[in-house]
Amino acid sequence: MNATSGVALESAIVKARTRLLPFLVLMYILAFIDRANVGFAKNVLQADTGLSDAAFAFGAGIFFIGYAVFEVPSNLLMYRLGARVWMSRIMVTWGLVSACTALVHDASSFYALRVLLGIAEAGFFPGIILFLSSWFPANTRSQTMGVFYFGFPLAMLFGSPVSGVLLDISNPFGLHPWQWLFVVEGIAASAVGVIAFFYLTDRPADARWLDTPQRDALVAALRVEDEHKRAHGPASVLAALRDPRVLFLSLIYFAVQMSVYGVVFYLPTRIAGLTGGHVGTKVGLLTAIPWIAAIVGTFIVTRTADRHGHHRNWAAAMLTLAALGIAASAVTSSVVLAIAAFCVAAIGFVAVQPLFWTLPTGYLGGAAAAGGIALINSIGNLGGFVAPNLKAFAERLVGSPQAGMLSLAVVGLIGAALLQWFKSTSPETVRLPQESTASLGKRPSH
Numbered sequence: 001m002n003a004t005s006g007v008a009l010e011s012a013i014v015k016a017r018t019r020l021l022p023f024l025v026l027m028y029i030l031a032f033i034d035r036a037n038v039g040f041a042k043n044v045l046q047a048d049t050g051l052s053d054a055a056f057a058f059g060a061g062i063f064f065i066g067y068a069v070f071e072v073p074s075n076l077l078m079y080r081l082g083a084r085v086w087m088s089r090i091m092v093t094w095g096l097v098s099a100c101t102a103l104v105h106d107a108s109s110f111y112a113l114r115v116l117l118g119i120a121e122a123g124f125f126p127g128i129i130l131f132l133s134s135w136f137p138a139n140t141r142s143q144t145m146g147v148f149y150f151g152f153p154l155a156m157l158f159g160s161p162v163s164g165v166l167l168d169i170s171n172p173f174g175l176h177p178w179q180w181l182f183v184v185e186g187i188a189a190s191a192v193g194v195i196a197f198f199y200l201t202d203r204p205a206d207a208r209w210l211d212t213p214q215r216d217a218l219v220a221a222l223r224v225e226d227e228h229k230r231a232h233g234p235a236s237v238l239a240a241l242r243d244p245r246v247l248f249l250s251l252i253y254f255a256v257q258m259s260v261y262g263v264v265f266y267l268p269t270r271i272a273g274l275t276g277g278h279v280g281t282k283v284g285l286l287t288a289i290p291w292i293a294a295i296v297g298t299f300i301v302t303r304t305a306d307r308h309g310h311h312r313n314w315a316a317a318m319l320t321l322a323a324l325g326i327a328a329s330a331v332t333s334s335v336v337l338a339i340a341a342f343c344v345a346a347i348g349f350v351a352v353q354p355l356f357w358t359l360p361t362g363y364l365g366g367a368a369a370a371g372g373i374a375l376i377n378s379i380g381n382l383g384g385f386v387a388p389n390l391k392a393f394a395e396r397l398v399g400s401p402q403a404g405m406l407s408l409a410v411v412g413l414i415g416a417a418l419l420q421w422f423k424s425t426s427p428e429t430v431r432l433p434q435e436s437t438a439s440l441g442k443r444p445s446h
Contacts, residue, residue, distance in 0.1 A: 009221055012204070012214035013140050019209060020135065021147050023199055024128060027091065028151025030189040031124055033159040034098040034117070035063065036264050037185055040163040040284070041178040043269065048176055051107055057392045059110040061261075061385035066118030068385075071378035072371055074123025075130060076237065079370035082202035083131045086123070091193025094120035099186030102179035125381075126374040133361050133369060134203055137221045141361060142311065145354035146302035152350050153291035153298070156264070159185075164284025229365025240364060240372035248422055249360055253380025255415025256356060258408055259322045259349045261384040263329075266391070266405075267342060274335045289339050290346035297347030302354055315355035316419035322348025323412030330405035349412075359422070383411075 038045070038060055046056055078086035097113065097120045104110045128148065136144045166181045175183070201207045204218045234240040267290070272283045305314040325345025332338050364372045390411075391404030 006217075008211075008213040008217035009137075012210055012218040013136060015210060015214065016135055016204070016207070016218070017144060017147070020200075021144070023196070024132075024148055025151040025154065027087070027124075027192060027196065028128070028148065029155040029158070030091070030185070030192055031094070031121065032152055032155035033163070033185050034094060034189055035121070036155070037098075037159070037163055037181055038101075038114075039264060039266065040167060040268050041181055043272075044167065044176065044178045045104070048178065049105055049107075049110070051110060054392060055107045055110070057388040059107065059114050061388045062111055063114045063118040064381050064383075064385035066115040067122045068118075068378040068382050070119050070122035071126060071381075072241070072374040075126045075370045075374035076367070078123060078127045078130065079367055083127060084197055084200040084202050087127060087131075087200060088193050088197035090121060090124045090127070091196060092190045093193075094124070095186045095188070095190030095193060096120075097186070098189060099183045101182040101186070102175065123374065126370075126377040129357055129361065129373050129377070130370055133365075133373075134222065135218075137218075137225055138362060142306050142354060142358050143302055145357055146298055149298060149350060149354045150295055152353075153294035153346065156291040157288045157295070161284040161288055164282075226365045229363060229369070233363040233365055234368040234372065237367050237371035240368035241375055243372065245363075245422075246360065246372045246375060248418070249356075250376045250379035252415055252418045252422065253356065253376050254383045254386075255411050255418065256319060256349065256352055257380045257383030258387040258390070259319065259326060259345070259383075259412040259415070261387045263326060263342065263345055263349070263408075266388075270329065270338065271335070274333070274338055286335075286339060287342075290342040293343035294346035294350040298351040298354070301347075301351040305355055311355045311358045312419055312422060315352050315359075316416045318348045318352035318355065319412055319416040319419060320348070321345075322352065323409040323416065324348075326405055326412060327409035330402040330409070356419075 042056060045051065046053075051059070074086070074090070094117060097117045101110075101113050101117070104113060129145070132141065132144055132148065163181055163185075166184060167177045169177055169180060171177075172180045201209075204210065204215055204222065207215055210218070234243050234246075240246055267287050268283055271286050275283065275286070301314060301318065305311050322345050325341045325343070325348055328341035329338050329345060332341060360372060360376055361369070387408060390407055394403040394407040395401055397403070
């Protein structure tokens with residue numbers, strides 16, 4: 001790659017990040033708020049509808065059944081139709097279903113709407129990972145995904161106090177506060193979905209907002225990378241779905257997601273219990289603190305990992321950190337120490353995810369990437385179904401509220417051990433040819 005095309009490629013990447021990432025982060029924020037706002041509504045929702053703790057745990061987790069079943073077909077459709085059409089469809093439909101959660105009146109209606117929400121949202125996250133893979137070369141992808149993952153803590157940072165404020169509004173338009181919460185946040189997602197149709201660009205070759213030299217350099221770099229992946233990775237969707245590495249990574253991601261949702265669903269009620277209050281504005285502000293820590297920690301960790309390599313080891317360390325934070329949050333009775341423990345946990349399970357995704361995107365390309373990434377995310381997100389139910393089961397079995405969180409911490413440690421055990425493909429089969437990446441000055445992810 002000559003100096004001129006190298007400069008054009010770097011400027012194209014900067015322009016693409018500037019244009020695409022803020023909007024993708026906004027989409028992720030809304031996705032996570034609509035997925036996790038049930039945690040904020042838990043107490044008042046149960047009081048108004050008579051849902052038991054077991055029914056709530058089952059309903060909170062059953063979202064992931066519909067989500068998992070439709071992940072692969074949804075991502076394959078996005079591969080065919082493009083992100084502009086498919087991401088817009090996903091956001092509009094999930095926003096409408098989320099708003100309809102305001103109609104919940106018993107356990108059956110709660111279960112049905114949670115399943116429908118999972119089906120509507122299926123394909124969103126693996127679609128974004130696939131979209132980023134089609135826009136950003138491998139040696140820039142880790143940091144790019146790290147910025148995208150800011151949407152997770154930002155969703156909790158802003159979603160927590162916003163949800164708290166909405167719950168503090170008394171009978172808006174004759175609705176219960178928890179109903180208002182679902183309506184407002186659902187409509188916001190649908191509105192952004194409509195904008196996505198006009199704003200997103202499916203692929204660099206279609207980007208009129210790139211100069212011709214920028215567009216040509218980016219398309220050429222991605223073409224070289226994709227050809228290398230096709231030569232050394234699974235050749236088809238079916239091959240990717242049967243690939244042992246994909247299946248093993250799915251198991252690891254399952255452990256990661258159990259750590260994530262074990263905290264997300266119960267952080268507000270845990271802090272409320274320690275402060276002796278209800279889930280409102282005060283608790284919303286307190287629960288925002290761990291997400292600030294997660295943004296700072298993820299920024300530092302992903303940059304450090306890109307500089308020194310060994311992404312797999314960094315990922316294992318972060319998942320271990322998450323497990324230790326979860327365990328500490330379970331055994332302390334101090335609000336300050338609990339928030340500190342949740343800060344440690346949040347840094348760990350947010351930072352591990354962009355590090356984790358450098359592994360499958362390092363060798364999956366084309367339709368195989370669409371299927372493989374979706375399968376990993378599909379199986380992994382079943383952890384979101386298992387986590388609240390495992391927590392409830394452990395608490396009933398042991399007769400202690402601490403047992404549930406400690407069981408999730410153990411799962412995190414198992415996931416960290418599996419990451420260390422995982423053997424990626426040899427450097428010769430996952431690295432791009434040296435000339436296609438040298439100008440970017442970054443080492444490949446491993």
